[in-house]
Amino acid sequence: MKKIYVVAALLALVGLADALYLTIEHLTGQSVRCTIISGCSAVLASQYAVIAGIPLAAIGAAAYFMVFSLAILTLFNYQWAGKVMRAMVITMFAISVWLMYLQAFVIREFCQYCLLSALITTALLVLVLISRGLRA
Amino acid sequence: MKRILPFIIILVVLGVALGSAWYLTRTIPATPTLGSQSPSSSQSPASQGSPVAQQQTPVVQGVPGADPPYVLGPADAPVKLEEFGDYECPPCGMFHPILKQMHEEFGDKLQITFREFPLVPTHQHALAAASAAEAAGLQGKFWPMHDMLYEHQDDWKKEFDVRPIFESYAKQIGLDIDRYNRDMNGELVAQRIFADGKRGHSLGVKGTPTVFMNGREVPFENLPADKLRVVIQNELRGK
Numbered sequence: 001m002k003k004i005y006v007v008a009a010l011l012a013l014v015g016l017a018d019a020l021y022l023t024i025e026h027l028t029g030q031s032v033r034c035t036i037i038s039g040c041s042a043v044l045a046s047q048y049a050v051i052a053g054i055p056l057a058a059i060g061a062a063a064y065f066m067v068f069s070l071a072i073l074t075l076f077n078y079q080w081a082g083k084v085m086r087a088m089v090i091t092m093f094a095i096s097v098w099l100m101y102l103q104a105f106v107i108r109e110f111c112q113y114c115l116l117s118a119l120i121t122t123a124l125l126v127l128v129l130i131s132r133g134l135r136a
Numbered sequence: 137m138k139r140i141l142p143f144i145i146i147l148v149v150l151g152v153a154l155g156s157a158w159y160l161t162r163t164i165p166a167t168p169t170l171g172s173q174s175p176s177s178s179q180s181p182a183s184q185g186s187p188v189a190q191q192q193t194p195v196v197q198g199v200p201g202a203d204p205p206y207v208l209g210p211a212d213a214p215v216k217l218e219e220f221g222d223y224e225c226p227p228c229g230m231f232h233p234i235l236k237q238m239h240e241e242f243g244d245k246l247q248i249t250f251r252e253f254p255l256v257p258t259h260q261h262a263l264a265a266a267s268a269a270e271a272a273g274l275q276g277k278f279w280p281m282h283d284m285l286y287e288h289q290d291d292w293k294k295e296f297d298v299r300p301i302f303e304s305y306a307k308q309i310g311l312d313i314d315r316y317n318r319d320m321n322g323e324l325v326a327q328r329i330f331a332d333g334k335r336g337h338s339l340g341v342k343g344t345p346t347v348f349m350n351g352r353e354v355p356f357e358n359l360p361a362d363k364l365r366v367v368i369q370n371e372l373r374g375k
Contacts, residue, residue, distance in 0.1 A: 013149070020153060024160050033343030033356060034225035034255055065153065069146045076142040108294075109226070 004131045005071045008085075008124055012068035015120040019064055022057035022113050043111035048102050056099075060117060063092055067124065086128045093125045201251050201335035202270075202328035206278045208239055209247035215350060215371050217246065220253040220336045222344040223265035223285040224293050231345045232286035234361045238368060245372060250282060252332040253344050261298045264320075266329050268302040271319035272311055273328075280309040 026044050043049065049056050067088055073081035096118040103110050219235065221228040239248055252270065254262035265285050272281030284305040285292075292301045299320075306316045319325055339348070347354045349371060358367050 016149075016153060020157055024157060027161055027357070033227060033345065034222055034258060035343035061153070065150065068149060072142045072145050076138070078142070 001131065001134055002075060004127050004134075005075045005082075008127045009068050009071035009075070011120050011123055011127070012064050012071060015064035015117060015124075016061055016068060018113055018116050018120065019057050019061035022111075022117075023055055023061055025113075026055040026057050043103055043107055043109055043114055046102075046107050048099075048107070063088065064120075067092070082131070086132065089121070089124045089128045092121045096121045198339040199335050200331070202331040205249045205251070206273055206282075207247055207249045208279065210244050211247065213245055213247035215242070215246050215368050216249065217354075217368075218249040218251060218348045220251045220332075220341045220344055220346045222253055222255050222259060222262045223269065223289065224259035224262040225255065225344045226289070228345045229286050229289040231347075231359055232283075234359065234364060236283075237361055238364060241365065242368060242372075246368065250278075251336060252329045253336045253341060253346070254329065254333075255344060259293075261293060261295075263329070264298055264302065265292075267320050267325050268306070268316075270325040270328050271316050271322070272306065272309065274319050274324065275311050275315065277309050277311060281305060281311075284309065 022044070026049060044057075051059065067085060070081045070085035070088065074085060099114060100118055103114065217235070217238070219231075221231075223229075235248060238246060252266040254266040256263050269278060269281045269285060272278055285302075288301075288305070292298045295301060302320075303313065303317070306313060336346070339353075345359065346356075347359060349367065354364070354367060358364060
């Protein structure tokens, strides 16, 4: 049971690093430009990459940090943290599905770091569902 | 101890995350300054970039680009923008209307130069698009083709064969099609694109769009219309 939260915490850390990287790229404009090496990020340059002036990647980084914190708290027997974490991960998964839809059908370009984030969120969802299954 | 341990772990992670983000955003290299060989300054030596700004940032000597460059606005405009662009690049397409808007708003106070910087390995049609614009330029219709390519970017960038599409643009803007087709594959067009690319590389351009204002690179985050307007106004005020 505890192992699941250790894995979840580690995954959230990878997600945090990924989202932080995207935030920095977004803020410095490095990958928003087209370059010879990394190609374009039409995704980061799109109107969907910012909500109310805040880069979506920064919101993602905050969310991963929250999930990490909640996983750690659950590991230290804070029962409420597991429930909050489950709700957060489900919300993040729903947002990821929406963002994947935008990339596939609206922007019609994919951003590899965004795909990694969606993958991590999906893995986190699987983990919280397993933990719920184990408890039941 | 066990009660506070999770909070210590969380705080450490928060500290590392914020610290690394702060470190990485502040270690962005300083923006380079163009050298005195800028074609815009050679056209009108009297109105070179402000000396104050040149003292503030290190001077990077750039080689000249295609001569003559394609420019909008008068040679004695106090503010000169030089864009390195790629017609297939989506952010360049988004920047195109912004630059047109600036041209309308600032009129004779602003001169805009466009430099070809096709990112060939990344964009399969970028070179063909640059060639189309340059071939149109040889018939005095660079800007109409330039506008066509940027404004219809989404119509052609995912197509397999773009040549017939570009040819239809050439017809629409009234080019001599035989000459256009000859020039597309001609030596002069290739040389111009190569010269612009060399100039870009010599100035440290790594991606598109990259914009220089009176010799100094405009940071990418200042390219949205409302910010670019302020940047230009500040430059005008400093004159």
